Amino acid sequence: MSSWLDYTINGLIVGNVYALVAVGLALIFGVSRLINFAQGSIYLVGAYIGWVAVVQLHTPLPLTIIFVAVVAALVGLIIERFGLRPLQNSVRIAPLLATIGISFVLDQLVMLTFSPNPRALPSQLPDVRFQVGGGTIGPLDLLIAGVGISSAVLLFVFLRYSKLGWAVRAASQDRDAAMQMGVDVNRVNQAVFGIAAALGGVSGLLVGMYYNQIDTAMSLQATLKGVVAEVVGGAGNVPGAVVGSLLLGLVESYGVAVFGTSYRNLFAFLLLVVVLVLRPNGLFASARQAPPEPLTGTFIAPSRPVRIPRWALLVAAAVFAILPLLPVSFYVLQTLINAWLLGMLALSLTLVAGTIGQVSLGHAALLAIGAYTSALLSLTLSVPVGLAIIAGGLMSAALGTILISPSFRLRGHYVSIATLAIGEIVSLVILNWESVTRGPIGISGIPPLSLFGYDLISPTSVYWFSFAVMVVLALLQARLLSSHLGRSFRAIRDDDVAARAYGLSLNRYKSLAFIFGGFAAGVSGGIAAHLYSYINHETFNTQQSILALTVVILGGLGNVVGAIVGAVALVGLPEVFRIAAEYRILIYGIVLLLLVRFRPQGLLGTI
Amino acid sequence: MAEAHAPLLSLRGLTRRFGGLTAVDGIDLDLAKGGLVSIIGPNGAGKTTLFNLVTGLDRPDAGEVRFEGQDITGLSPERLAGRGIARTFQLGRVFGNLSVMDNVLIGAHTRLRAVKPAVPVIGPLLELGLALLRPSSVKAEEERLREEVKAILARFGERLLPRIDQPAYSLSYANRRRVEIARALALKPRLLLLDEPTAGMNPSETAEMQALVAELKAEGLTILLIEHKLEMVMRLSDRVIVMDEGQKIAEGPGEEVRNDPKVIEAYLGHGLSGTAEQESAA
Numbered sequence: 089m090s091s092w093l094d095y096t097i098n099g100l101i102v103g104n105v106y107a108l109v110a111v112g113l114a115l116i117f118g119v120s121r122l123i124n125f126a127q128g129s130i131y132l133v134g135a136y137i138g139w140v141a142v143v144q145l146h147t148p149l150p151l152t153i154i155f156v157a158v159v160a161a162l163v164g165l166i167i168e169r170f171g172l173r174p175l176q177n178s179v180r181i182a183p184l185l186a187t188i189g190i191s192f193v194l195d196q197l198v199m200l201t202f203s204p205n206p207r208a209l210p211s212q213l214p215d216v217r218f219q220v221g222g223g224t225i226g227p228l229d230l231l232i233a234g235v236g237i238s239s240a241v242l243l244f245v246f247l248r249y250s251k252l253g254w255a256v257r258a259a260s261q262d263r264d265a266a267m268q269m270g271v272d273v274n275r276v277n278q279a280v281f282g283i284a285a286a287l288g289g290v291s292g293l294l295v296g297m298y299y300n301q302i303d304t305a306m307s308l309q310a311t312l313k314g315v316v317a318e319v320v321g322g323a324g325n326v327p328g329a330v331v332g333s334l335l336l337g338l339v340e341s342y343g344v345a346v347f348g349t350s351y352r353n354l355f356a357f358l359l360l361v362v363v364l365v366l367r368p369n370g371l372f373a374s375a376r377q378a379p380p381e382p383l384t385g386t387f388i389a390p391s392r393p394v395r396i397p398r399w400a401l402l403v404a405a406a407v408f409a410i411l412p413l414l415p416v417s418f419y420v421l422q423t424l425i426n427a428w429l430l431g432m433l434a435l436s437l438t439l440v441a442g443t444i445g446q447v448s449l450g451h452a453a454l455l456a457i458g459a460y461t462s463a464l465l466s467l468t469l470s471v472p473v474g475l476a477i478i479a480g481g482l483m484s485a486a487l488g489t490i491l492i493s494p495s496f497r498l499r500g501h502y503v504s505i506a507t508l509a510i511g512e513i514v515s516l517v518i519l520n521w522e523s524v525t526r527g528p529i530g531i532s533g534i535p536p537l538s539l540f541g542y543d544l545i546s547p548t549s550v551y552w553f554s555f556a557v558m559v560v561l562a563l564l565q566a567r568l569l570s571s572h573l574g575r576s577f578r579a580i581r582d583d584d585v586a587a588r589a590y591g592l593s594l595n596r597y598k599s600l601a602f603i604f605g606g607f608a609a610g611v612s613g614g615i616a617a618h619l620y621s622y623i624n625h626e627t628f629n630t631q632q633s634i635l636a637l638t639v640v641i642l643g644g645l646g647n648v649v650g651a652i653v654g655a656v657a658l659v660g661l662p663e664v665f666r667i668a669a670e671y672r673i674l675i676y677g678i679v680l681l682l683l684v685r686f687r688p689q690g691l692l693g694t695i
Numbered sequence: 696m697a698e699a700h701a702p703l704l705s706l707r708g709l710t711r712r713f714g715g716l717t718a719v720d721g722i723d724l725d726l727a728k729g730g731l732v733s734i735i736g737p738n739g740a741g742k743t744t745l746f747n748l749v750t751g752l753d754r755p756d757a758g759e760v761r762f763e764g765q766d767i768t769g770l771s772p773e774r775l776a777g778r779g780i781a782r783t784f785q786l787g788r789v790f791g792n793l794s795v796m797d798n799v800l801i802g803a804h805t806r807l808r809a810v811k812p813a814v815p816v817i818g819p820l821l822e823l824g825l826a827l828l829r830p831s832s833v834k835a836e837e838e839r840l841r842e843e844v845k846a847i848l849a850r851f852g853e854r855l856l857p858r859i860d861q862p863a864y865s866l867s868y869a870n871r872r873r874v875e876i877a878r879a880l881a882l883k884p885r886l887l888l889l890d891e892p893t894a895g896m897n898p899s900e901t902a903e904m905q906a907l908v909a910e911l912k913a914e915g916l917t918i919l920l921i922e923h924k925l926e927m928v929m930r931l932s933d934r935v936i937v938m939d940e941g942q943k944i945a946e947g948p949g950e951e952v953r954n955d956p957k958v959i960e961a962y963l964g965h966g967l968s969g970t971a972e973q974e975s976a977a
């Protein structure tokens with residue numbers, strides 16, 4: 089009995105923290121219809137600024153909180169001014185990608201400044217527990233509750249009684265009408281980003297104190313939790329976000345009580361998927377609304393793809409094919425093998441995100457499914473590696489499509505959230521399903537690549553194998569794009585309402601796109617498993633999903649040749665310039681930001 | 696008489712509410728095969744919402760839609776397209792990054808047979824396989840449809856044919872509207888719904904469009920038309936329905952409706968009928 093009270097209190101406290109993140113997300117979504125994927129990074133910044141204040145500056149608690157809030161707000165203002173405001177008249181996909189890029193840049197900056205190792209963030213409150221009913225409660229719990237409630241009250245007063253708050257509410261109800269009435273949308277955005285960032289930063293500080301530990305992985309978790317809470321409460325709905333957060337906190341806390349700690353996140357993401365499927369507008373939204381008629385082709389940047397003559401492609405393919413015969417180092421071959429593997433993933437993602445417009449942020453999950461399938465088949469059932477890899481591709485195609493199918497009725501940013509969550513669910517299932525996946529230990533001793541009984545161990549043979557597989561997948565995809573399916577996919581991307589009115593079933597064609605794309609990704613994952621010989625639940629992570637997305641944007645959405653060029657560029661250039669590994673993600677983030685801002689159609693253009 | 700020929704399309708008590716607003720309020724309508732009925736009314740009268748209800752993009756809160764004698768209320772837009780209902784959109788919804796050719800080919804999507812075998816469960820996988828393998832039957836079908844698209848585009852004279860490979864986003868506004876109509880025609884519709892096909896067009900372009908619609912009607916196509924330009928409505932329509940605030944306030948032959956005091960009041964009362972008045976004065 090008493091422990092239930094403890095779990096309830098814990099759920100509400102954690103929910104309170106989520107609320108600080110979710111309310112910011114809701115404010116931003118309300119005003120600019122944007123899901124700010126950088127919110128978790130601000131939370132991370134808040135935690136580390138708090139660490140600096142507490143451990144190095146020895147500030148008293150009230151000052152620590154104010155300090156964190158102010159610095160975080162400044163970061164928010166900078167993001168708004170330099171990251172998002174220039175994209176105001178840009179295509180719908182642009183701000184979404186920009187916040188993803190910003191989040192990577194911020195996380196990496198924090199990691200480079202403070203090192204990725206976890207560190208302690210001591211609470212500045214006395215460590216006592218009071219007996220309440222059957223449970224206990226500490227001063228930090230009370231502080232978190234107090235900050236949560238007072239923030240809510242302050243926000244309410246601001247929105248209700250100040251002129252700027254009125255402008256924020258007007259803009260979130262009807263942006264165009266608000267602008268016509270003379271509301272300065274830039275100022276509204278500034279206010280909203282500043283407030284959201286301050287709340288997010290303080291939330292990071294409090295969580296760090298609560299667990300007495302901070303590390304750079306907090307960022308993605310916070311974004312995910314905040315987004316879950318916000319979507320559960322109804323995107324853009326500020327009170328809804330608070331209720332959604334408390335609900336999420338309770339669901340997690342009870343879930344942990346019943347099933348154990350490693351299931352915490354699983355419950356969060358399952359809650360998200362259930363809400364997205366059953367009530368995509370949130371628990372509290374009412375009307376089923378027909379979307380307004382858009383201007384055409386605003387989701388992706390319209391462009392004319394660069395035409396590359398066939399002979400040039402043949403020459404390039406020939407050069408790469410004979411490369412191992414030339415005096416090149418193993419290091420070059422190794423780098424290019426990585427590029428071909430990433431190229432396969434990028435082919436998959438450029439079809440899904442580019443051709444049919446489902447910007448997936450969980451694409452690495454498809455790698456993982458293919459890798460585990462192929463590894464386990466060859467290890468436990470002694471299936472020949474070649475067949476096991478194909479089976480991995482098919483499993484990824486089938487399972488990936490089934491898992492992603494709940495998101496088929498969603499659009500735009502929601503698809504990205506859902507795929508992100510589904511990707512996390514896959515990695516959590518891998519972690520927890522020990523009888524099959526061997527859980528956190530991972531799978532070791534995976535047999536090397538082999539074909540018709542011959543082991544492919546030398547870099548040269550691995551190079552040829554992966555290059556050949558990638559070229560075949562690329563040719564198949566090019567053929568797909570030139571068929572009626574290519575135009576059907578692109579029609580759905582450009583305008584799904586008009587596409588439906590002409591008989592295109594969204595479920596059918598999104599499934600086909602994911603089946604085809606899932607196969608390529610699964611094959612890539614399968615090959616990787618046999619190359620690495622060891623995989624675990626973290627081998628294929630969100631960073632790879634984002635890297636693949638950067639490749640796809642760099643090459644041009646939907647562009648087959650672009651995906652390969654992008655993969656070679658993003659894998660190869662850091663090697664050429666000998667950029668240290670820890671700076672690479674930072675550079676990928678910056679590349680993504682620059683592309684979105686200056687060349688949204690990528691190098692070779694959207695198809 | 697009316698009993699003998701069941702109308703192609705008939706609406707009974709069709710109603711759609713948005714919160715407190717009843718956008719479409721108990722509309723009855725009958726459209727005979729080969730007929731052309733126009734729906735007019737001031738801005739916000741509920742005309743487009745009515746189209747959405749008929750084409751499945753929105754579901755009615757009450758009432759019934761019957762097409763060729765069957766109840767089709769609340770069917771999905773995909774199914775309705777399969778039954779031969781095609782529409783254009785008021786604000787234009789071409790596929791911006793698709794070429795004119797591909798845009799119109801999408802219109803013919805419901806008519807694909809060779810590449811889309813009607814097999815349950817594995818049908819989609821067969822479709823994927825056929826799209827990649829492309830046996831001669833699939834190639835022939837695609838070729839036939841491409842020829843057909845060219846024939847449809849030829850109806851617009853030299854407006855679209857020379858731009859057949861250009862992406863739709865690069866076209867002029869009027870040309871995008873034409874692409875939409877071409878796309879609708881490629882479906883070989885049994886019922887065509889046109890939502891303000893001449894919006895934003897100049898007088899000569901409007902006259903061209905009017906001639907095209909008249910031609911389609913002469914060919915026996917059944918058409919439901921929303922149009923603000925009354926001159927065109929008067930020329931083309933067998934019957935005119937006037938909507939205001941969701942309700943049908945008048946119905947009958949064009950001339951009769953035009954002089955109906957309720958109609959004049961609806962237009963004047965809202966003060967939004969600039970075009971309508973100019974046209975009727977002309």
Ligand SMILES: Nc1ncnc2c1ncn2[C@@H]1O[C@H](COP(=O)(O)OP(=O)(O)OP(=O)(O)O)[C@@H](O)[C@H]1O
Nearest residue numbers: 377378713718737738739740741742743744745785
């Ligand atoms: N999805 C929606 N949600 C809420 N209200 C809507 C929605 N769609 C339409 N409405 C409202 O329903 C009413 C009818 O709109 P509708 O677009 O059908 O009018 P219309 O007759 O086509 O006008 P117009 O001549 O301007 O095209 C309007 O008041 C409109 O604001």
Ligand SMILES: [Mg+2]
Nearest residue numbers: 742743744785
């Ligand atoms: Mg309308």
